[in-house]
Amino acid sequence: MEIVLYEPEIPPNTGNIARLCAATKTPLHLVEPLGFSLENKYLKRAGLDxxxxxxxxxxxxxxxxxxxxxxxxxxxxxxxxxxxxxRFGFEADDIILMGPETRGLPEQVIASVGHCINLPIWGHVRSLNLSTSTGIILYEAMRQADIFPDIEPGVAHDLAMS
Structure with a gap:
């Protein structure tokens, strides 16, 4: 699987998603224009080390x-x-496309890819945070595609070395 952020706007969200991608060894793609510099201190802080x-x-x-x-x-x-x-049937090679925080994906982009999903919201907010949504969707997609590695809970692993 891969994650794509289409014209992301908020550095801490991208940093948090980068951390998610590091944790799951998921490639991350950023589609310009970006709403920040890749040198942004908030981006780096959210992605930590x-x-x-x-x-x-x-x-x-x-x-x-x-x-x-x-x-x-x-x-x-x-x-x-x-x-x-x-309820969507994810596959191991899927690319998950996330839109910009303040406006979402343009309708023509959604229409061009042919598949669209949503997270249900029944409370008093119009949307969830981009990094929260990405984490929910990525883990569900990986669960469905049965691509979680078999590791001990609570122990960080470098699977490339195991």
């Missing part, structure tokens, strides 16, 4: 990312439409 363990690629635009994706399935996210995330 995990940035060396993040497989991150910055794409100058959406078309460039699509060239990378090739024919792999891209699953867009939305707060307004799509299948409920836990």
């Amino acid at each position: 995990y940035w060396p363990y993040v497989d991150v690629t910055v794409h100058p635009n959406w078309e460039h990312f699509l060239e990378h994706a090739g024919d792999r399935r891209i699953v867009a996210t939305s707060s307004k439409q799509g299948s409920r995330y836990d």
Whole structure:
């Protein structure tokens, strides 16, 4: 699986998602324009000292990312439409596409990828935080695709060395 942040705007969210990607060995793609510099102190603080363990690629635009994706399935996210995330059938090679924090994915991007999911919200908020949503979706996708490594709980592992 891979995570794509389309035009992310808030550095701490991207930093938190980078940390999630380091924890799960999930490649992270950032589609420009970014709402911050990659040198931003808040971005680095949120990612802590995990940035060396993040497989991150910055794409100058959406078309460039699509060239990378090739024919792999891209699953867009939305707060307004799509299948409920836990009812969607994730596959091991899926690419999960997250939109910008303040406006979400453009309708033409959602329509172009063909798959869209959402997280249900029944409380008094219009959306969940981007990094929270990404974590929920990634772990559910990995669970469904049965790609969790068999490791002891509570113990950090470098699976490349095991």
